[in-house]
Structure formats: structure tokens, C-alpha cells
Amino acid sequence: MSGSSTRGRLSALLLVAPLFLFLAAFFVWPLVMMISVSVTDGTVRQVMPATAEVIGDWDGTGLPPPEVQQALIADLRAPSEQMAFGDAVRRLNSEVSGFRTLLSRTASAVRDAPAGQPVDLAAVDPRWGEGRYWQALQRAMPNYTDRNLLAAVDLKRDTEGSITADASANRVIMLRTFTIAALVTVLCALIGLPYAMIAAAATGWVRNVMLLAVLLPLWTSLLVRTASWVILLQNEGLINKALIAIGIVDQPLQLIFNRTGVVIAMTHVLLPFMVLPIYSVLLGIPRNLMPAASSLGANRLRAFWHVLLPMALPGVASGALLVFMVALGYYITPALVGGAEDQMISSVIAFFATGTANWGMAGALGLILLVTTTALYLVYGRLSRSPNMVGA
Amino acid sequence: MKATSTLLRIGGAGLALGLMMAGGTASARDLTVVSWGGNYQDAQKKIYFEPFSKKIGKPVLDESWDGGIGVIAAKVKAGVPNWDVVQVETEELELGCADGFYEKIDWSKLGGKDKFLPAAVSDCGVGAIVWSTMLSYDANRLKTPPTSWADFWDVKKFPGKRGFRRGPKYSLEFALMADGVKPEEVYKVLGTPEGVDRAFKKLDELKPHIVWWEAGAQPLSLLASGEVVMSTAYNGRLAGINKTEGKNFQGVWPGSIYAIDSWVILKDSPNAKEAMDFIAFASEPANQSKLPDYIAYGLPNKEAAAMVPAALQKDLPTTQANLTGAIALDGAFWVDNVEELTKRFNAWLAK
Numbered sequence: 001m002s003g004s005s006t007r008g009r010l011s012a013l014l015l016v017a018p019l020f021l022f023l024a025a026f027f028v029w030p031l032v033m034m035i036s037v038s039v040t041d042g043t044v045r046q047v048m049p050a051t052a053e054v055i056g057d058w059d060g061t062g063l064p065p066p067e068v069q070q071a072l073i074a075d076l077r078a079p080s081e082q083m084a085f086g087d088a089v090r091r092l093n094s095e096v097s098g099f100r101t102l103l104s105r106t107a108s109a110v111r112d113a114p115a116g117q118p119v120d121l122a123a124v125d126p127r128w129g130e131g132r133y134w135q136a137l138q139r140a141m142p143n144y145t146d147r148n149l150l151a152a153v154d155l156k157r158d159t160e161g162s163i164t165a166d167a168s169a170n171r172v173i174m175l176r177t178f179t180i181a182a183l184v185t186v187l188c189a190l191i192g193l194p195y196a197m198i199a200a201a202a203t204g205w206v207r208n209v210m211l212l213a214v215l216l217p218l219w220t221s222l223l224v225r226t227a228s229w230v231i232l233l234q235n236e237g238l239i240n241k242a243l244i245a246i247g248i249v250d251q252p253l254q255l256i257f258n259r260t261g262v263v264i265a266m267t268h269v270l271l272p273f274m275v276l277p278i279y280s281v282l283l284g285i286p287r288n289l290m291p292a293a294s295s296l297g298a299n300r301l302r303a304f305w306h307v308l309l310p311m312a313l314p315g316v317a318s319g320a321l322l323v324f325m326v327a328l329g330y331y332i333t334p335a336l337v338g339g340a341e342d343q344m345i346s347s348v349i350a351f352f353a354t355g356t357a358n359w360g361m362a363g364a365l366g367l368i369l370l371v372t373t374t375a376l377y378l379v380y381g382r383l384s385r386s387p388n389m390v391g392a
Numbered sequence: 393m394k395a396t397s398t399l400l401r402i403g404g405a406g407l408a409l410g411l412m413m414a415g416g417t418a419s420a421r422d423l424t425v426v427s428w429g430g431n432y433q434d435a436q437k438k439i440y441f442e443p444f445s446k447k448i449g450k451p452v453l454d455e456s457w458d459g460g461i462g463v464i465a466a467k468v469k470a471g472v473p474n475w476d477v478v479q480v481e482t483e484e485l486e487l488g489c490a491d492g493f494y495e496k497i498d499w500s501k502l503g504g505k506d507k508f509l510p511a512a513v514s515d516c517g518v519g520a521i522v523w524s525t526m527l528s529y530d531a532n533r534l535k536t537p538p539t540s541w542a543d544f545w546d547v548k549k550f551p552g553k554r555g556f557r558r559g560p561k562y563s564l565e566f567a568l569m570a571d572g573v574k575p576e577e578v579y580k581v582l583g584t585p586e587g588v589d590r591a592f593k594k595l596d597e598l599k600p601h602i603v604w605w606e607a608g609a610q611p612l613s614l615l616a617s618g619e620v621v622m623s624t625a626y627n628g629r630l631a632g633i634n635k636t637e638g639k640n641f642q643g644v645w646p647g648s649i650y651a652i653d654s655w656v657i658l659k660d661s662p663n664a665k666e667a668m669d670f671i672a673f674a675s676e677p678a679n680q681s682k683l684p685d686y687i688a689y690g691l692p693n694k695e696a697a698a699m700v701p702a703a704l705q706k707d708l709p710t711t712q713a714n715l716t717g718a719i720a721l722d723g724a725f726w727v728d729n730v731e732e733l734t735k736r737f738n739a740w741l742a743k
């Protein structure tokens with residue numbers, strides 16, 4: 001008896017094993033990698049072990065003592081793996097611009113100098129006479145760093161190690177990302193709920209056409225849909241021409257390359273994610289409920305407010321969640337129809353990930369986005385479960 | 393028990409099949425060449441990819457990309473890259489060469505370094521084209537043509553919006569030129585903190601009038617729809633759209649910035665030998681000289697450049713008349729400063 005139940009449990013476990021493997025490989029592992037890449041450092045330590053030994057004792061004021069400079073020369077003289085050296089250079093240059101040319105110039109000067117002879121670093125490049133390059137070197141030595149996480153929220157450590165403001169705009173862009181996503185979600189709900197209700201109430205070809213109108217854009221490339229909005233919304237586009245022709249406006253409205261354009265295009269692109277969950281919930285609601293409500297004396301509005309809406313809310317809730325989450329990651333649409341003030345955080349992440357190969361910074365921004373979103377999700381979960389909201 | 397073993401067997405078979413497929417594709421992958429897409433890649437397909445494929449009797453795969461050293465880094469660090477030959481911009485060439493992402497070029501297969509423009513020669517790459525970013529406008533809409541970046545900034549004389557590529561690269565250089573810095577001194581000024589401040593201050597003036605673009609096709613549609621009166625644009629695309637769609641888009645050569653794109657071979661490419669042969673094929677004067685027929689880019693192979701008919705020469709960035717007042721993109725400057733300046737640029741945009 002117990003043997004068969006163990007066997008049953010085992011085969012059940014094996015049946016779900018692919019799911020767990022999938023989750024581990026495509027969800028947990030990348031997440032762990034993202035977190036670890038944002039806090040690990042030490043690429044510099046790896047190629048400059050001698051400098052790492054001695055630079056920690058330096059107090060960070062003025063210029064480091066001669067033994068640190070000698071250690072750096074020894075490290076540069078020792079052959080190192082080119083790709084590892086490249087990682088270290090990239091790390092240093094992202095903190096102080098110019099480290100790249102400084103290090104490559106110094107490395108070739110040191111390697112060309114006869115062995116055993118001292119090299120005057122300040123003579124190779126006057127930048128070695130500035131404290132900030134040495135300080136950056138010292139700060140890059142530990143194996144873990146909070147630098148990327150701080151930079152992701154516009155902070156940095158100054159030379160004394162205390163946290164100060166940094167001249168970047170990630171917080172503003174992050175806030176903007178959430179604002180746009182929220183606005184798009186609200187608009188999708190306002191359009192999606194009536195649409196789904198009409199579609200669910202309709203029958204025959206009307207319903208099919210309405211569903212097709214939602215599904216068809218979903219099968220079209222995002223780029224094509226965004227580009228068609230450019231054609232519609234531009235100053236000499238269809239909408240502005242029509243508005244001028246019927247005399248509503250004399251000057252074309254600025255509908256594109258600003259927030260209006262982004263919100264319109266994103267709402268259209270994401271609408272199916274709102275309509276479909278609501279529609280599927282509505283289909284499950286018995287059709288005789290509304291007549292029952294009116295037979296009990298409720299007018300149409302009251303019946304909608306007290307009967308249909310509460311039952312449709314789970315659909316709206318899951319639709320809102322879907323739209324909001326997808327909207328947070330939008331990148332192409334704001335780039336094509338938005339202005340400078342409408343770029344979202346994923347464009348910054350993409351810059352660090354593909355533009356400069358600064359994966360630490362990309363990971364840190366991703367982590368901040370993930371943490372904020374998770375916090376919002378928890379609040380949302382609490383709210384949508386509370387009976388107050390459902391009961392209205 | 394039976395159920396479990398069946399499951400295990402299915403799982404094992406699936407795994408083996410997956411491994412076989414993965415292994416099979418890796419070892420038998422054909423030469424893969426990656427370029428910038430659009431009508432440029434269509435031209436390359438006709439004059440380089442297809443004839444080379446015929447020559448070696450094997451398929452040549454082509455893909456397109458949008459640049460970024462992070463993409464190259466990810467491919468190379470993954471072990472065996474799934475791309476072989478890639479066309480890269482100046483900074484990607486310098487960064488990747490310094491960091492060991494590329495194979496070394498065998499210059500003996502190319503007939504020696506002195507056959508090419510000096511700026512097109514590198515240990516890791518061979519110049520493929522010379523292209524320019526320039527002030528452009530629709531000559532059918534603008535009766536008085538703008539002639540300088542100062543005109544670009546003059547919203548009284550030329551009312552309307554301006555298109556600008558989003559990012560500090562090119563924006564800062566052009567701003568300094570508009571502020572009266574001589575083209576040949578732009579990078580000297582930009583190398584100082586005061587110079588960067590000056591460029592941003594100049595950009596402040598124009599900020600409310602700028603429509604930012606990212607993809608190279610965007611400025612053309614912005615100009616075509618009249619959304620902007622002037623825009624920065626790539627010279628090859630301008631000449632291309634004039635030819636294919638009968639537009640009258642003009643560019644201003646003085647104050648333009650030219651750059652060289654290069655062919656590189658990714659480190660540990662399984663097709664490194666064929667890749668080198670491909671680059672040699674694409675650099676042969678007889679093949680390279682066909683490119684300006686399709687798209688107005690300059691040719692780094694001097695012999696090929698000399699073979700281009702005079703009628704096509706006038707649109708090329710490498711023609712002597714067009715080089716007057718133009719400067720080369722300073723790859724070393726951007727390699728050092730792109731991260732810091734992009735951070736500042738984004739903050740500037742957001743405020």
C-alpha cells in the first residue's frame with residue numbers, strides 16, 4: 001500500500017520534473033545570474049594581483065606610495081589573458097572615463113621598457129599623477145561591490161566612501177516607466193471592459209469579427225503596428241488631415257514624438273492582453289443573472305454595478321496585471337513614437353547590456369525594476385483579494 | 393515502476409535528440425555573415441554573399457544586427473560564436489580588438505595594408521565602407537538651403553523641428569560646430585570638461601525643437617512627412633532614397649563626420665578560414681567597386697575607389713570635394729567616454 005503510493009508520488013514528481021527543470025533553467029538561473037553579476041566585482045583583482053595586495057593599505061589621499069606603483073608595473077608586465085584584461089579595463093573605464101586609453105598606453109610602455117628598470121608612470125601619462133585614477137583602482141579591488149546598485153538609483157560613493165548623489169536620471173526614468181505602464185493599464189481597462197462585454201453579449205459573426213479584431217493585431221509584428229501609428233499620428237498623417245478637413249483644428253495636433261503617441265500606441269498594442277482575460281471570465285457568467293437582477297427591481301446600471309462588474313473583476317484584475325507587467329518592459333514603441341521625455345528604463349538597460357557590455361549595471365537596473373515590481377505585485381495581490389474591492 | 397522507466401526512457405531519448413540536434417547544427421554551420429540590414433545588406437547580398445557562395449560551392453548565411461559591443465561580447469564569451477564575419481563600427485572595432493573578441497586579420501590575403509586607406513587598416517579588421525553623418529534637408533520643401541550647423545540651430549531663419557540621433561555621439565560634435573568651433577578642433581575641445589559643458593549648453597538652445605531618432609531609416613521618413621525641416625542622416629540612405637523614390641533630399645558635406653565600418657572575424661569562429669577568404673573576396677577591387685552602384689558609400693580599397701565612375705563619385709564621402717570641412721569620427725574619444733557622456737546625456741534629456 002505504502003509502496004504504491006510512494007511510486008505514485010515518484011511518478012507524479014517525474015511528471016512535473018520537466019516543469020521544474022524548465023523553471024530552473026529559464027527563470028531561476030538567469031535571475032540568480034542577474035543578481036550576482038550586479039554585485040560581483042574583482043575582474044581587476046584577477047589581472048592585477050600584486051596591486052590588489054598592496055593598494056588596500058593606501059589611505060586614499062594624495063598619490064599611493066611607490067610600492068603600489070611598482071606593483072602595478074609588475075602586474076602590467078606579467079602577461080595576462082587578453083579577454084580578462086579587457087573585462088578589467090571595461091570595469092575601470094566605466095568608473096573613470098579615460099582609463100581605457102590610459103591603461104593600454106601604460107601597458108605597452110611598460111612592456112617595451114627594459115626588464116628590471118623602473119618606469120616612471122607619470123612620465124608615461126600625466127594622468128597617473130592624479131589621485132582619482134588610483135582611487136578608482138583601489139575601489140575596484142574588492143570581490144563584491146554595491147556600486148552598480150547605487151548607480152542604478154542615481155547614487156555613488158565619493159572618495160571618502162560616503163554615499164552621494166550621482167548625475168544620472170535612472171530614478172526619473174524608472175518612475176516614468178511605472179507611470180506610463182499604469183496609464184496604459186487604466187486605458188486598456190477602460191476600453192477593454194466594455195469591448196469584452198459587447199463581444200461576450202454578441203453572437204454569430206459579430207462576435208467572431210470582434211474577436212478577430214482583437215486577435216489579428218496580436219499576430220502582426222510589433223514593429224509594423226508601431227510604424228502604422230507613426231503614419232496615422234504624424235503632422236501630415238491621416239488623423240490630423242481629417243481633423244483639419246472637418247474644421248475641428250486649424251493647426252495639426254502634436255500627436256506623436258510625445259507621451260500622447262506612446263500611450264496611444266502602447267494601449268493599442270496591449271489591448272488584447274486586457275480583452276481576452278475579461279472575455280473568458282464573462283463567458284463563464286450565467287446569462288440569466290442580469291434578467292434576474294432586473295426582475296428583482298434593479299435598473300440596468302445598478303444590475304451592472306452590483307452583479308456583472310463584481311463577477312467580471314477577476315478578469316479585469318488578471319488583464320491589468322498582464323498589461324502592466326508587459327508594459328514595464330516596453331522599449332521599441334517609446335523609441336519610435338516617443339520623444340526624449342518618454343524613454344523607458346529598458347532602453348537604459350539595453351544601452352548597458354548591448355551598448356557598453358556593462359552587464360553589472362544592466363543587472364543592477366534589472367534588479368531594481370524586479371524588486372519594485374514585486375513589491376507592487378504584493379500590494380496588488382493584497383488589494384485584489386480584499387472583499388472590499390470585489391464587493392464594491 | 394513501468395511508468396517511471398518509460399518516462400525515463402522518453403526523457404533520455406528526448407535529451408539525446410536535443411543534444412544531437414545542438415551538436416549537429418554547431419559542427420555543420422555554414423559561414424554566417426552579419427551586416428546592417430536594409431538596402432545596404434541587399435546590395436551586399438548581390439555583390440558579395442551570393443557570388444562568394446557560388447565560388448566556394450557552399451551556402452553563405454546572412455543576418456543583420458544593430459551594433460553594440462555587448463552583443464559581440466556575449467557571443468564570444470559563450471564559447472563557439474554562432475556568427476563568423478561581422479561588420480562593425482569604429483568603436484566596436486577598437487574595443488573588441490583591445491579586449492580580444494576578434495581573430496587577427498591575415499593581411500597577406502588582402503594584398504597588403506598599403507592597398508587600403510590608412511584609417512581602414514587594423515590588426516583585427518578590414519575597412520568595408522566609409523560613410524558620413526550629415527546635415528540633410530528636403531530641397532523641394534526648403535527654398536533657401538541651409539549650409540552649416542549654425543543654420544541648423546537657427547530656428548528663426550528655418551522654422552520647424554529638427555531630427556537628431558538620440559545619444560551623445562554626433563550630437564555633441566555638431567553642437568560644438570554650431571557654436572563656432574572649427575571642425576578640425578572639435579575633438580580637442582570635446583576632450584576638456586569645459587568643452588563638454590559648452591556642447592550641452594548649445595544643445596540646450598535647440599532642445600525644444602528636436603525630434604530624436606534612433607534607426608537610420610527614421611530621419612528619411614521624418615523629412616518625407618515634413619515632420620522636421622532638417623535632420624542628421626546617413627549619406628548612403630539619402631542618395632538611395634533619391635534614386636528609389638524620386639526624392640530631392642540634399643546633404644551638407646562641410647561639417648559632416650565620416651567613419652569607417654570594418655569586417656571582423658569573431659574569436660574562435662569555426663569557419664575562420666572561409667571567413668578570411670570572404671573578407672578578401674569582398675575587398676577585391678573588382679567586387680568592391682560595384683557597391684556605389686547600389687548605395688553611396690566610399691570604398692576603403694584605393695584601387696576599387698578609383699574604378700568608380702565619375703557620375704557616382706559625387707555622392708561618396710571619400711571624394712575630395714566632399715572631404716573639405718569634414719572630419720573623421722574619433723573612435724578613441726568615444727571608446728573612453730561613451731558611458732560617462734551617455735549617462736550625462738540621458739540625465740540632460742530627462743530634466
